[in-house]
Structures are given as structure tokens and as C-alpha cells.
Amino acid sequence: MSRVRDVAGLEPDLRAAVRGDVEFDSGTRAAYATDSSNYRQIPIGVVFPASAEDVAAALRVCARHDVPVLGRGAGTSLAGQTCNEAVVFDFSRHMNRILEIDPLARTARVQPGVVLDDLRAAAGQYGLTFGPDPATHAWCTLGGMIGNNSCGTHALYAGKTVDNVLRLRVACYGGAEFEFGAYDEAAYAALVRSGAPEAGPLGSLREIGRRHADLIRERYPDIPRRVSGYNLDQLLPEQPTHVARLLVGTESTCALVTEAVLVLAPSPAARRLVLLAYPSVFDAADAVPSILATELPHPLLGLEGFDVTLVRQMRARELNAAHLPLLPGLEQALEADSGGWLLAEVGGADEGEADAAAHALIDALPPEVGRRLLTAPEEQRGAWAIRESGLGATALREDGGHNVEGWEDGAVPPERLGAYLRAITELWHEYGYSGAWYGHFGQGCVHTRNNFDLHTPEGLRAYRAYVERAADLVVSLGGSLSGEHGDGQARGELLERMYGPELVDAFRQVKAVFDPRGRMNPGKVVDPYRLDRNLRYGPGYRPSRLGESLFALAEDGGSLQHAAERCVGVGRCRRDDTGVMCPSYRATRDERHSTRGRAKLLVELFQGEATSATWRNQDVREALDLCLACKGCAVDCPTHVDMATYKAEFLAHFYRRRLRPRAMYVLALTPWLLRLGARVPRLANAATGGGPLGVLGRRAVGVTTRREAPVIAARTWRRRRSGAATAAPTVVLWPDTFTDAYRPELGEAWQHIFESVGERVAVPTDWACCGRPLYDAGMLTLARRTLRGLLDVLQPFIDQRIPVVVPEPSCLAAFRDELPGLLADDPRAKILAELARSPAEHLLTLAPDALDALAARSGAAVRPQVLLHPHCHARAVGATDADRLLLERLGYRVEILDAGCCGLAGSFGFDAGHEELSRTIGTEHWLAGIVARTDAHDDDCRLMIDGFSCATQYRQLARPSSTAPRPQTLAELIGRT
Template sequence: MSVDLGMPGRRLDRSGVDEDASKSLELKLRRTVGGEVAFDSGTRAVYASDSSNYRQIPIGVVFPRDEGDVEATIAAAREVGAPILGRGGGTGLAGQTCNVAVVIDFSRHMNKVLEFDPETRLARVQPGIVLDDLRAVTEAHDLTFAPDPATHAYCTIGGMIGNNSCGTHSVYAGKTVDNIESMRVQTYDGLRLDVGKLTEARFTELGQSAGRVGEIYRGLGDLRIKYGDHVRREFPDIPRRVSGYNLDSLLEEGGPNVARALVGSESTLVTVTEATLQLVQWPPYRRLLVLGYEDIFTAADFAAEFRKFPGVIGIEGVDDVLAGYMRKRNMHMESLAGLPDGRGWVLAEFGAFSEDEVESFVENAVRTAPGNPSTKICRTAAEQKAMWAVRESGLGATARPPGQAPNIEGWEDAAVPPERLGEYIRRVSELWKEFGYTGAWYGHLGDGCMHTRSSFDLGSYEGIKTYRSYIDKASDICVELGGSLSGEHGDGQGRAELWGKMFGPELMGAFKEYKTLWDPQERMNPGKLIDPFPLDTNLKHGPDRPHNPIDKTSFYFGDEGFSLQDAADRCVGVGRCRRTDSGTMCPSFRVTGDEKHSTRGRAKMFQEMFRGEVTPSTWRNKDVAEALDLCLACKGCKTDCPTNVDMATFKSEFLSHHYKGRIRPRQAYSLGMIRYSARLASKMPKLANRVLKSRLGKPLRTMAGVTASRPAPVFAEQTLRSWLAKQSLSTSGEDVVLWLDTFTNYLGPEAGIAATKVMEAAGGRVQVPSEDVCCGRPLYDYGMLDLAKKSLVKTMKALRPHIAAGTPIVVLEPSCLATFRDELVGLFHDDPTALALSRLAISLPEWLAIKAKSMPKSEEPRRKVLLQVHCHQEANGGHKADVEILEAIGYEVEVLDAGCCGLAGSFGFSAKHADVSVKVAEDRLLPMLAAQPDAIVVADGFSCQTQIRQLGNREVKTTAELVAEAFAVHV
């Protein structure tokens, strides 16, 4: 084992590339590569770390368009001796996807299915294709690429090949290595090769070739002869052996498989430019059986028995500690309530090609399950999805438990023989007690690979010393039980140093020779796997990390207090913000495909800003400002991100400092301060509308930084407040306040009028704030926090009587409701009036849900409603009440999984962002609306309404208007 106890936490670099060589390399790449070449400080900051504990600033990043670009990149790097690192989704957990190297990111352009043959069950793909994008093609033919890690919606095939990824269904069809047919690769010294399964005769023939090809195949032959017996004898025969190079693939029956021997090599040997994948049949009929045991240790004792269930395709486990973390964070509470009795649970999934067959599988499992567990069968897709949410929340729930130190990776991935899993997790849990660590168990129980994240302290020298001692003992336990240091996440820098414990000196020599055969110059991802950097160096949050908050923030970030630096560290790099199929985040990444426009990219930019090394440590940081420019402030990340990074708040805080004492862009005043211009326009609405529609309208908007490509807003001829002043409102009933937001009051009073009638019909005595006040929502997008705080102080003063009386405050505009529930508390976290207001603020559907008995029941045939939920609503309360109310009045409701509409408050009205706004809408929302032209579209957010009307050419109703129609029939 290569152990270096010199200076833990120090930075190591084997690139050998100085500043002059870097500049020369950049110029060469720009001349010879067709894709983008990025050596700027912002890009280097974003790519400096992955999902692991490690950080190394790259030389630069290349986004190749084709194999020719890859070849040109490697050739240019070779001229100056620069290392190469191939990268997919950047979700490596052992430091394998960060290095001082030229990073080749395949995910932007080389992400296509090149060929798919359902008959032969083969798919030829580029390395940057996302696994779920491939599956969208193959599963139409009931075929799939079986390995499916938790990151399946955003991990790439190239990354899976690099890591030898596995996932939930490896019980069914094995690891990535088991599903590779062939690959096309390039070596650092310029050789292109197609590699795959070979007959012995062909293998011998290739070994007799001249030049580099013959050299490689002769070397492979020598390795087989010299080390074959050691491989057969010393490689652990377990389902999840991921550590070590796959030399066993050179010993396959019928001849070596060179492609599979390169799988799992983590970009240390070759660069993969194409892969042909073997597909398997994907059982369309599923059942999920949940087994409850006394604890996770008892469940793990039966791991080998579960594997014997006929028809089982997945065997996962979770413990009660994970469930406890989820309860603390109020995650998936209904799913947790559905768990059968116990404190350790097994999720056994069964698959078949008929309903009868899958039903027989699950019934047999219930009868024969060892240990007399409690059981729950999930038969519907909705039930199964809800229960899988418990398992899939492992990382998010454990990474940052409320009120506790963060749990991090570092020893989260070992695998042992399934029959010894119970013993393994018991012994490691006892080790936690010895070292004062905590953790939860979750993962691939049936394969003997349970994940965990523990409360390691890597920020102090003493903490690192303790961590190293723990790793030493934990790895001893793993090896003693016949296990693998890595069962899925790879070794990179985090575990490669320990290979000598798992493999004898002969195999360690074999690995070194294998590396030298493919990469004699040691320029492929140096310091990872072979001659690795010590596991306690190059740490992202090590002792050398400066704590440099720059200045106290306006926002309070919960457990992180007033530290934006610590809040940015919530991002652990898992990369869920890169998914494009579902959820809200991150709309700008979906349009640009640029890492710096993802939530993760922006969080990393903040992390690097506070370090002040690759990008300046100042609020005037241009790299951060550029990364935030396309942030729509949709708050999708607040709920979609597993660690709840709230980039909208980060952006608002940053901009407040960035522009302190400086003039802001024009649109900050015209759009951020729309409250004031709307109030002025309401004095003479006809004149204002006439001017905006005249020939002067477009130049005026252009001068203000507002796009002229959209229709001008139309101010109401009578504001909602004016209408209310003329009404004889009910003097009886339960008090309820109607909040008069800027958008409803000045631009869309129809929704407010409908809401007033509904609230009275439901027994409410409607009141309004005595003063014309505002929550200041648009101000946050431009960092105008001083003005926003003043607005909130005035608001709390105006609402104080209602707050003191505990009167519900109905807020129609979702973004304003989010302000009361979110920004208000963040800016006034210890103010009892603010806390009370945040609790009293409520949406109309939420208020009506309390009064469900008074809701009219429609006798008309049910009509279809497409509900577009505002992003801020999804992040602060959700849409459960909306669906409940719309269904109660007789509608069939489909909640659109369309993500952000793209308008996002003032974002889409900014001339600078208008094109991006349209592209976001075109990504998912507009196609979903076009697919159901006869359905009623419902959206309570003014932004969503505007976007749908202007780009979708559809009429939009608010919930208030539909309920008012229902009440009108029955009142």
C-alpha cells in the first residue's frame, strides 16, 4: 500500500504544465478543435471538483463535436505533455473526474445514439449520451441497458464505462462491464483502436502486428501468461467487485475481451469515443415487495436468500436512521407512513412479461421470505414510485441532516459477499462508535453493497488523522470478509491507495504493467488508481480551505447562519440539476447545456469565489455574475436539489453586494421596480396602454432594457383595490385578508375579483390591507435587498392587526406567497411578526381546502384541466390543495411536469434574456400544451399565464375563476 503521511490536506499536481505551456496549448486547441475550448477562470472553477471530497483545478476544458476533435485535443496535449481526463456527468465520488489536466467533456455534443438494432439487441452510442436518453429509445422495444445507478437521469454512458457503474438492477443483469460489446478508443500516443471480444487466433494474430498495435496485444498476452493464475485466485468472486483493473476479462472463455478489460479504468488508460452496448429485455410488469425487519442488520443477514427469489430484479435496503433523517427534513412523509412495521426495510422488485407471472413471483416471495418479516406489496405504478422515493432519497437525506454536521463520502461504497453483509455492516457500525462517527445504511443489499455517508471531519489535521485511522480499519474489515474496496463508485484517489490491501504484490505489479502498456507516458488522469495521490490530499474542504465569507449577508441561511460560503457548500455535486426529463431545475442548463448554468455549476463557482484562487474572492467577481446571469430565480433547486441549494436566494444576496454603490443594469429599474411604474400607470391606464402600443412603445421598452419582441403589458382600467372600494363586502363570516399583489391589483384584477366572490361564498368576511403595500418580489431578482426589506417592514406594519388576530392572509400570486414563506423569514429570521406572517400567509386553494365541506359539487361531466404550477409555489408548499379543490368542483386534473415556464417574473421580459425564456418554454411546456388542445389550462402565476398566452396562444384560467364559476351555479 502506498501511504504518505507527510502533510495531510496538501495539494499535489502531476501535470508538469506551466503557464506558458498552458497558453500555447489553448492556442493550438482553438486552431484545431471544432468544438468549444474553455480555458477561462470561470470554466476552470466549475470543473475543479466533482461529487467527491477532492478538488484539482483543470488546465482547461474541451467540448469535442466528434472523434476528430478528440484526436486533435489529445495531439495538442501531447505536444506540451499535458494530461488528459475524459469526463461524463462529473458525478465521480472518489475524485476520478477532477485533475490538473485537459478535461474532455463529452456530454455537450458527443451524446447521440449512432445505431440501434432491436434484433441483435445492440446499441452503438457516443460516450456523452445520458443513460435515460438512451433508454427512451430502447425501451420502446422493451429493451434496456441494464446498469442503472441512482444518477440514471443525468449520468453518461462514458462515465458509467469509466466507473464500471452498477445500480439497482445489477441483480438482474450485472455491472456495466457485463453489458459491453465493444468500444472505440484512443490512446495518449495517438492510436485509434476498436476493441472487443477476440478469438484466441485473432488475439495471437494482432500480437504479431507491427508497431504500437502489436506492442499492446503482445503485452496483453504476456500479462495473461504471467498473472493469469493470480487473477483467478485473488480476485474476489462477488457480485460487486469494482476495485482493480478488469484483468479477469482477458481470461474469458473463448478468448479475451479487451473492451471489458478497459471498463472501470477511470480514464487512466484510454479515451473512449464510442461504445456498442448489449441490451437486455426489460420486464414490463412490476411489483414491489417491501419487507420490514427488526433492524437493517437482520435484513442484511438474509441478503443471499433474497437473491434466490424467482423473478427478482432488484434488492435494495434502507435503515431507520435514514428514515429518521427524512422525517427531520419532512421528506416523503406519506411514503414513510406506508412502510411496514420494522426498523430495517428491504425493497424487492419483481419483473415479468405477464401480470400472472409477476403476481406469482411476489406471492411466492411473501410465503418464503426468511425471518418472518412484515410485508407490503406495491402493485400500482404510483405506489411503487412513492416507496422507491424512500430509497432514492438516501444521499439527499443523509448529506446534511438538520442540526448535525454534514455526512460525507469517503468510505461509502465497499462491497462484500452477500452472505457476509450483515457481519460487515455490524462491524462497521461498531467502528463508528469507536471513532465517534454517525451514518445511515442504504443501497444495494442484494449485491452486498450498502452505501453510507459518515460525519468525517476533513477540515482539520486532527480530523484527517482520525479519518485515515478509520479508513485503515474499515478497509481491513472489508478485505477480511472477502470484499471489494469499491462496489460501485470506483476508486479514483479516495480508495486506490488501499489497493495493496485487497490485491497481493503480484497483482499490484500486474496493474502497473497494464497501465504502462496503454499509457507509457503516464498522462492519462495521473495520480488516480496507479501511483495514486494519498487519499488525504487535494481535499476540497481540507485544512487549507480559507473561511472567507467576505461580508455578513442579509439573508439568514438556516444551519449556515449568515454565511453564503457555508450555504454554497450544501452542494455536494451530485448533479441532479443536469437532468432534462423531469422536475424544475435547472431551466437554463436545459437550454444551454453549459455546466456553469446549472445549479451545481453556480454553487461551485461560489465555492471557488470564496477560496479566491482560480477566480477572485470579491463580490465584484465577474465569473460569478456571468454564471448567475441566466439563473431564472425559479427556485426549482430549492426542492429538486437533494441538498436544497436555493440559488435564487444566493443570486439575490450576491447581486446586493455586487452592485453596492454602483448603477445597476437598466432592466433592474424598469422591471425590478415595476411596482412603482405600475402604480403610476394605474393613475392614467388608458394613456399608459396607448403609449405602450404606439410607435413610441418599442423604443421606450428598448431604452429600458425590456424586450420589444413581446406584446406590451396591459394595465387594468380599474385596479382590484378600486373595485373592492366600490363593493358592499359581507360583514359576517370568518375574517380573511386578501393580499393585493402588484400583478393582480394592476394587471390582472379578474383573478382577485373571482377570489373575492369565492371567499365570500365560502363564508369568509374579506378584508384588505389598509395601506397600499408590497412584498417587493421583483426586487429580489436584482439584489435590491435594502429596498425589499423596507417594503417588508411596511407590509408587516400594515398587516400587524391581522397578524395579531391570527387572521389568514390569502395570497393569490404564488411568487408573493413564496416571499412571505421564504424571503421574509430569511431576512427577518428572529422577528416574531415575520414568523407569524409566514405562517398565516396561505393560497386560495389552501384556504378553501380547510373549508372543503362548503365546496360546490359539480354535476357536469368532468373536464380535463392542465395545471401549470408556478415554480415558487412548487418550492414553497406544493400543489396538493390546488388539485384537491379542482377535483372537488368536478375537474380531472393533470399536473404538468413541464418545469419552469421560462418567463420567471421579469426574466423573460428582459431583452437580454428573451431568447432563453422562449427556449425554456419550448423545451417542455409548449409541447405538453399542444398535445392536449382541448383541455382547460390553469395557472395561478402571472408569469405562467403570460407565457402561455403569448407563446402557447392558449387561454388561461386561474383556480379562483374556475371555483367562482362553480359557485355561481350553486350559490
């Protein structure tokens, strides 16, 4: 904090110097205080440069103020290299353009904020790819990969990042800019003659290489995954001095990269994946050398591995568990609690060549090795998803505590991998640690997370002793402290054990060439902080004193603080290509609007250093304001962060004994307003419509006038159903608020469908509500009362355990999620949550002949393709698969769309302050994705959109698109409306 007080004038000077964004507010600083590592350091502020000129200008300003700086991409570093008490340069917001792809030269010129998968997609048009691909490939940036010297699965085929860099443009502290590549004697002489600015640093680096050449040859391990330390091997005098490759892996301790020319590798057109099962992970490791030595028609693309412990953790976290049956010998391994798998990927120019490579590999295996060949792309993706789940699956322990990094990145020669794993496992036993093994077995680099105790002084002493012994072990085996994740603070202190003091001093000399004042990411790699300082959850960590949560948060001990700490910074909420989370981040590109950023702000709230420790915290309120409560994170986040619940919990405390904005009251109390409006629907529709009265009224309460208000039906579903109760019902069809008031014909259609298959349907006419809109406003006290009223109305059916079908997906989610979460003390809540079903889920429980009869009565034998857009809340509570299965059972061909959140999100898009963002999400992301998929199918293709919010958003946004088809509900597709 003192450093921030010493830099008066820095922020306005930066704002005057750059075209990009400069953010020094407490919320931004809190969101950037951590990365994916164990470390936490609050930055001075964050610069989001728009160009290389911005970077140089900002570095000049920082030098005038003598403040440290660091560069950051996606912020997923695992060794603490992207957090510091410094000015952070985040390149991902603006400097994210692919500048050029040269398919003949097989190169790409990119800015540092380009996401890896974006480059791979662009290069893929030419049959090329960027080879290194860490598990974060869908959101990590090229600048971050260069800073870390990232590797990934296919480094076996294409090498590390350092092997794929040709030239770098960089800016140094003080603003000097250089463009570096490789220089032989003639090139160096030409630089000197021309007076090029690169000549000075190059001369100094050549001299460092000459002085230390013998030690470099002696101490640098000749292994595929040597990532630790600076790349002094690029300075050896017998070869061209490759300054660009020297700078790879320096973790912004020397310079900031502003542009890179990268090597692209041919991407095999056809791939096959061979899954291999072994009695233990040690046996799997022992098999690696023989697999690497197998002669194949095409080089092996990847050889990954993991153990049965990881599989168990995936099952416990429900993380990609559906793919686990692909693994050969799965049940035997689980029963024996011992097993290991290798994933060997081969490829070829065509299907025949890929098949030949796969069978050559299989034929060379000993007969006792279990194996399975995957040829279908979807099965291969599923198997890779198992491997990529490693970080998320191992993050949390069964008791809710954290497994953490600290010794997760050692690399040894592949022929010594089995010995390494056995020796480290013995160390675990000695220190009482445990973990799962997973990683890049083919290159001798294996990851893990362990149950280290970082909270107590005794635990820290044990941790330090353990990592020192582990470091000595890996060095004794000819390995590297880091095989992928870099040194940062976690391993910087240990580098002398690997290289000796002379080479570590050479690192210091290299840094001084570029950063003589020592202001580039100080305390990382060179002259590092101690590895047991600046810990996020160290002895200085503070448990919350802000009171109990209103939600049960049963898996987190009733603590919102503990729940927010589920976020370990993986960063999947920053991806654009698949899933739902995080729609607001996809539109704003602001870290505070990602699930990770919001979780970090909540965690910082409870620490009270970067932002105030109070429920009245405005930083957290602003970050949560644009959360759509779509529940996408509850499914997509590998640690199941549930920001919708956290938002409701926080707002309940934030507004306790305070007035809310008018729009919040109006939108949250929609069920009650609709109950009144249904009695005088013409007047109610006039009061909310597009006429003068409606416009004036909506403006007065902060509801947008850019959208049409939904129209209340002339007679609600409940009013149409008034009369005698159904005798001995077999199913309850719940008239949720949205179906009841806006779409009563849909409720009647479902009743007709159920009765047509022999069900006796009860439709309760007593008013009650799940309170769905209340959660977004944090009105949890009223929500509890409302839910108790719901339980009272449904009490007779709960007592008889009669299934309750809820047509509206968002209301079904409230039955299953918020109901038991808020009323954990009422046993009826748990029972009703278990009884609640979607229409498709209930129909699938019926006898096969009933579904056969339904199929026969509802249309032709051959049915068209259906593109199914899942409601976010239906997806969150697992109801989407039932829609797909039912439609397939009725003869449809179904594709579940992956277009993300619609952006309306119930009341969110009707708030005047949110309408523009809602429209952006809906138009640029969601609707564009739907139209692209529908355009790819024939005219008879059907689009299914069942949720009320999604259907409303589609109707209001799709009008300008002549290609957008009319959406249908599931009931319409069944053919009974």
C-alpha cells in the same frame, strides 16, 4: 496554478484543432474543480469535443504541450476520479447521440455523453433496456458508467457495466485511435497478419495476463460487485482477451472512450415490488442469502436495502417523505430507533407472471417478516424514490455540517453482508463515527456517509486509520474495496491491501501499454495521490471573510458560503425528464448554468484560488445572470440548495454602491411604476406598448421589444374597492401588484367566491408590496423597507391572526420565504408568513358543507379532466397540492403537469439580454410538454395556469399551436368569474 502558467499557447492550439468548444476561463475551471467526492483540483481547462475526430485532435495537442487529461460525463464520481489538474474532456454537451439500436442483436451503439435514461427510453420501444442503473440514471452518462464500471439496482439481474460492453472505440494520449473487442487466438492472429494497430497493444496485454494469471485467479474475489482495480480477469489466457472490458472501470487512466457498443437486456413488461421489514438492518442483511435462494418463475430483478437512520434523515430533510408510509412497520421502527427494510423487485412477461413471482417470494418468507406488495406503478416509483434518496438524505448532518464519503462503497459476498455491517458499525463506535446504511444488499454492496472530521490534522489521522482498518476488514471477508463507485483517489492508495504489490504493478504495466507517458488522469488508481490530500474541506479550507449575509439563512448559520456548500454534487440539476431545475441548464447545457455549477462557483469564490475572492466576482455574476430564480432547486435539489436566494444575496453585495444595468432598475421597480401607471393607464400602456413610443422607450432601457407588455387595467382592484372597510373580516384578500394592476377581475372573482361561502372579506386599499421583483435584482435594502411597509399595512390583521390570502403565487412565495428571511428580527414577519395562504389553501380550511355548497353552485356534477400547471414558486412553497385537492373535492379529475419552468420567470424574460433564452425554455421545453399532454386527452380537458408569468408566457408563445387550449385560472374552474 503553476501548471496553468506553463501551458502558454495550449488554449489557442486546442481552439484551432477542434470543432467543439474550448473553455479555459476562470469560471469554467472553478465549476470543474470538484466532482461529487471529497476532492478538489483545479483543472487547466475544459474541452467539449463534438466528435471522435475532435477527441483525437485535442489529445495530439495536449501531448505536444505535455499536459495531463481526463474524461468526464455528468461529474458525479464519488472517489475523485473526475477532478484533476488536467485538461478535462466533457462529453455530455455534444457527443450525446444514440447512433444505432439493433433490437435483433440486442445491442446499442452510443457516444459517451448519452444519458442512461435516454438510452433506456429508446431501447424500451423494443422491450429492451441497459441493465445497470445507478441512482443517477436520469442524468449520468454511458461514458461515465464505462469509466466507473457502474452497477446500480438492476445489476443483480443484468450485471455490472463491464458485463454489458461488447466493443469500445477509444483515443489514447497522443491521438492514436483504436477499436477494441474480444479476441481469441484466431482473431489475434488475424490482427497481426493484417497489421491492424490494435495488434500491438493486444500482444502486450496478452503477455501481462499470461505472467500474472495465477495471482489473478488467487487474488480476484469471486463476488458480484468486484469493481476495484483494473479488470485483469479479462486477460486470463484460458479465455478470449476482452480488451474492451479490460478498459471498463479504468477511470480514463488509460484512454478516452469515443464510442461504445453495449448489450441490451430484455425488460420485463410487468414488475412488482415487495417491501420487507426487519427488526434491524443487520437482520435485513442476514435475510439476503435466503431471498436470493428462493426459486422464482422469473429471476429476481433487484434487492435493495436501507436502515431506519436513513428514514429519519429523509424526514428531517423533507426528502420524498410523502412516500415513507409505504414502508411496513414504519412507526414501530421509528419508535424503537431500530429497523431495516429490503425492497425485492420481481417481474414477468405479463401481469400474471409478475404476480406469481411476487407471491412465490412472499410465500417463502418467515411469518414474522413484515411485508407489503406494491402493484401500482406510482407506488413502486415512490418506494424506489426512498431508496434513491440515499445520497441526498445523508449529505448533511443535523448541525449543518457535512457527512462525507471515504468508506462508502465496500462490497462483500452477500452471505457475509450481516457480518460486514456489524463489524463496520463496531468501528464507527470505536472512532466516534455514525452513518446510515443503504444500497445493493442483494449483491453485498452497501453505501453510507459518515461524520468524518477532515478539517483538522487529528481528524485526518483518525480518518486514515479508520479506512485502513475498514479496508483490511473487507478484504478479510473476501470482498472488494469498491463495489460501484470506483477507486479514484479515495481507494487507489489502498489497492495493495486487496491485491498485493505484484498485481498493483500489473495495473501499472497495463496503464503503460495505453499511456506510457503517464498523462491520462495521473494520480488516480495507479500511482495514486494519498487519500488524505487534495481535500475539498481539508485543513486548507478557508471560512469566508466577506461579511454577513442580508438574508437570515437560518439553517446555514447566516453564511452564504455554508449555504452554497449544501451542494454535494449529486447532479440532479442536470436531468431533463422531470421537475423544474434547472431551466437554463436544460437550454444551454453549460455546467455553469446548472444549480450545481453556480453553487460550486460560489464556493470557489470564498476560497479565492480558481476565481477571485470578492463580491465583485464577474465569474459568479455571469453564472447567476441566467438563473431564472424559479426556486425549482429549493424543491428538486436533494440538499435544498436555494439558488434564487443565493442570487439575490450575491447581487446585493455585487452592486453595493454601484450602478445596475438600466433594465434591472426598470424591471425591479415594476410595482412602483405600475402604481404610477395605474393613475394614467392609457398613457402608461402607450408608453410600454408596441407603438413607436413604446418600442423606443423599451430599447432605451434594455427591455425586450419582442414581447408584448402586459396591459394595465383601466381601474385597478384597489381603486374598484375604495369605500368602507369590511366589518369584522374573517379573511384578508391581498391585492398583490400583478392581480391589482393587470388582473383586477381575478381579484374580484376570488372575493365573490369567498363571500359566496360565508366569508367576510377585507381587501386593503392602502398601497404596499411584497417587493417580489426586487429580489431578482438583489435590491435587498429596498426590499426590507418595502416589507416593513407591508407589515405596517397588515398590522391590524396580523394582530388578530386573520388569514391573508394572496392570489399571485410568486407573491405568496415572497410572503412565506423572503419576508421571514429578510426580516428575521421582526416577529410580525414570522406571523404573517404563517398566515399567508393561497386561495385553495384557505378554501380547504372551510367546513365541508361550505365546499359542498360551492361545488353545487359551480357547475355540473360530472366535471372534466384538469391538467394543472403549477407555478414554480407555488410549487416551491408547497401550495400546489392544495389546488389539486380543492379541484378533486369539487369533482374534477386532476393531473399535475411536469413540464418544468415556463421560462418567463417574472421579469427575467422581459430583459432584452434574456429574452431569447426565455423563449427557448418556454418553447422547446415547457410548451412542448404541455401540448404533448393536452393532445393526449379529449377535447373537454381543461388546462389550468394560475400564475401571471406563466399565463403571459403561454399567451405569447402558444399562438402558433392550433392544438394548445385556452388556459383557465382556478377561479374560473370553480365557476365564479
